[in-house]
Amino acid sequence: MAYHSFLLEPISCHSWNKDRTQLAICPNNHEVHIYKKAGEKWNKVHELKEHNGQVTGIDWAPDSNRIVTCGTDRNAYVWTLKGNVWKPTLVILRINRAARCVKWSPKENKFAVGSGSRVISICYFEQENDWWVCKHIKKPIRSTVLSLDWHPNNVLLAAGACDFKCRIFSAYIKEVEERPSPTPWGSKMPFGELMFESSSSCGWVHSICFSESGNRVAWVGHDSTVCLWDANKKTAVASLSVETLPFLAVTFITENSLVAAGHDCYPMLFTYDESQGSLTFGGKLDVPKQSSQRGLTARERFQNLDKKASTETNNVTLETLHKNSISQISVIAGGKAKCTQFCTTGMDGGLSIWDIKSLESALKDLKIK
Amino acid sequence: MARNTLSSRFRRLDIDEYDENKFVEEPDEAAAAAEPDPVPEVEALLRQGDMLQAFHTALRNSPLNTKNQAIKERAQGVVLKVLTSFKSSEIEQAVNSLDRNGIDLLMKYVYKGFEKPTENSSAILLQWHEKALAVGGLGSIVRVLTARKTV
Numbered sequence: 001m002a003y004h005s006f007l008l009e010p011i012s013c014h015s016w017n018k019d020r021t022q023l024a025i026c027p028n029n030h031e032v033h034i035y036k037k038a039g040e041k042w043n044k045v046h047e048l049k050e051h052n053g054q055v056t057g058i059d060w061a062p063d064s065n066r067i068v069t070c071g072t073d074r075n076a077y078v079w080t081l082k083g084n085v086w087k088p089t090l091v092i093l094r095i096n097r098a099a100r101c102v103k104w105s106p107k108e109n110k111f112a113v114g115s116g117s118r119v120i121s122i123c124y125f126e127q128e129n130d131w132w133v134c135k136h137i138k139k140p141i142r143s144t145v146l147s148l149d150w151h152p153n154n155v156l157l158a159a160g161a162c163d164f165k166c167r168i169f170s171a172y173i174k175e176v177e178e179r180p181s182p183t184p185w186g187s188k189m190p191f192g193e194l195m196f197e198s199s200s201s202c203g204w205v206h207s208i209c210f211s212e213s214g215n216r217v218a219w220v221g222h223d224s225t226v227c228l229w230d231a232n233k234k235t236a237v238a239s240l241s242v243e244t245l246p247f248l249a250v251t252f253i254t255e256n257s258l259v260a261a262g263h264d265c266y267p268m269l270f271t272y273d274e275s276q277g278s279l280t281f282g283g284k285l286d287v288p289k290q291s292s293q294r295g296l297t298a299r300e301r302f303q304n305l306d307k308k309a310s311t312e313t314n315n316v317t318l319e320t321l322h323k324n325s326i327s328q329i330s331v332i333a334g335g336k337a338k339c340t341q342f343c344t345t346g347m348d349g350g351l352s353i354w355d356i357k358s359l360e361s362a363l364k365d366l367k368i369k
Numbered sequence: 370m371a372r373n374t375l376s377s378r379f380r381r382l383d384i385d386e387y388d389e390n391k392f393v394e395e396p397d398e399a400a401a402a403a404e405p406d407p408v409p410e411v412e413a414l415l416r417q418g419d420m421l422q423a424f425h426t427a428l429r430n431s432p433l434n435t436k437n438q439a440i441k442e443r444a445q446g447v448v449l450k451v452l453t454s455f456k457s458s459e460i461e462q463a464v465n466s467l468d469r470n471g472i473d474l475l476m477k478y479v480y481k482g483f484e485k486p487t488e489n490s491s492a493i494l495l496q497w498h499e500k501a502l503a504v505g506g507l508g509s510i511v512r513v514l515t516a517r518k519t520v
Binding site: 164202203223242243244 | 473505506507509515516
C-alpha cells in the first residue's frame with residue numbers, strides 16, 4: 001500500500017489522467033495542481049488558477065484529455081492542453097449557489113454538475129456557437145446535490161442529494177447523441193425524467209456509484225448506512241446500517257463488492273449477495289504498520305496515572321494509513337468490474353494507492369466476489 | 370451615501386421565505402393508526418418481574434410515526450421505567466437480545482432519557498449506553514443524531 005503525503009491541508013478532490021501518470025488535485029484552495037509521477041516521487045508540473053472560490057470537483061476525461069473543474073464560485077471551467085499549457089473555457093452553469101461535484105459522461109461529450117441550487121446542470125458543447133451550453137434538471141430535487149455518477153449508456157445519471165434520497169435521472173441530450181435503447185431502469189428516457197428514487201433513509205447521500213454494467217447503484221448516507229439497489233431484482237433496497245462513523249465515498253470494485261471509506265479513515269469492503277438481496281460487511285481494508293511497542297518506564301506510568309488516571313498504554317494516534325477522514329475513492333486499474341487498484345485521498349492531505357492482490361494476501365479472510 | 374446604508378432593518382427579513390423554490394417539509398404520510406397502548410401491559414409485566422418481556426414490549430410499540438407529543442412522552446416514560454428497573458448484571462443480556470433496529474431504538478431512548486435526568490436515571494442510562502455502544506458502535510449514535518423520526 002503506497003501512501004504519499006502531498007500537503008498538510010486536505011485534498012478537496014482529485015482526478016487521474018488516462019494512463020495514471022498524472023494527478024490533478026485541489027489543495028483546499030482556489031487552484032488545481034497537476035502532479036506528474038517520477039519514479040516514487042511526485043513533481044508539480046502545472047498550476048491551474050482561474051477559480052475564485054474553492055474547487056469542489058475535478059474530473060479528467062481519459063480519452064479527450066480535458067479536465068473539467070467546478071467550484072464554490074458557481075462556475076465550471078473546461079481545461080484543454082494547448083502545447084504545454086492548460087487553457088480554461090468558462091461554462092455558464094446558471095446556478096446561484098456553489099457547485100459541488102462534476103463528472104464527465106462516459107463518451108465525454110457532456111458533463112454533469114451538482115450544486116447547492118438544488119439543480120443538476122448538464123453541459124454539452126454547441127458547435128455552431130463554439131460554446132458550452134447547459135440544461136437543468138430541477139424537479140424533484142429538494143436540496144444540494146452532493147454526488148453524481150453516470151451510467152455506461154451515457155444517458156442515465158445517478159444523483160445523491162442532501163434531501164436524503166438517491167435518484168436516477170435521464171440526461172438525454174438529443175443534440176449530441178442517439179436515442180438510447182431500453183435498460184432495466186426504464187425505456188422512455190426524455191431529458192429530466194426521474195427513473196428511480198430511493199425511499200428516504202435519514203442521511204445526506206455523500207456518494208453514489210453505478211456498477212460497471214449499470215444495473216446496480218450503491219450509495220452511502222450520513223446515517224452510517226450503505227445501500228444498494230439492483231434494477232434487475234426490483235425488491236427492496238438492500239441497506240446495511242454499519243457500526244462505524246459515516247462514509248464519504250463508495251465505489252464498486254466488482255459487480256458484487258463495494259469499497260466504502262469515510263470518517264473512520266480506512267476503507268471497508270462490503271459484499272452484495274444477489275440471491276438474498278442483502279449487503280454484508282466484508283472486512284476492514286487497512287494494514288497498518290506495526291509500530292514497535294516499547295514498554296513504559298516507571299516514571300511514565302506514574303505520569304500517566306497522574307494525568308489520565310489510567311495505566312493503560314493506549315495509543316492516541318490512529319493506527320490507520322490515513323490520519324484523517326477519507327473523502328474520495330477512485331478506481332485506478334481494472335475498471336469497476338475487476339478492480340485491481342484503487343486510490344483514496346483524504347483530509348490529511350495524503351493519497352494512498354491500494355492494491356487488491358496484496359490486500360487479499362495480507363488479510364487472510366478477505367473474500368472479494 | 371444614502372441614509373439607509375446604515376440601517377440594518379433588512380436583517381430582520383428572512384429572504385429564504387420569499388424564494389419560490391423554497392423547501393417545504395413533506396406532509397407526513399398517513400397518520401399512524403392509534404397505537405395499542407402498551408403502558409398497562411408493560412406495567413403488568415414489570416410487576417411480575419419479567420424484565421426482558423417488559424423491555425421488548427415497551428420497545429416494540431414505540432410511537433415513531435406520530436407527531437403527537439403526548440403519546441411520545443408517555444411511551445418514553447414507560448421505557449425509562451423499564452430501563453431503570455433492570456439490575457446492572459442483566460443489562461448485557463437484554464442488549465444482546467435485540468436486533469440492529471432494536472439497538473438503534475434503545476440508543477434513541479437512552480439519549481432521550483439523558484435530556485431530562487432524574488435522581489438515579491443517568492447512572493443506569495450510562496450503563497445501558499455502554500452496553501449498547503459495544504454492540505451498535507458509533508454508527509448507532511450517528512443514527513440517533515440523524516434520525517428524522519424521533520422517539
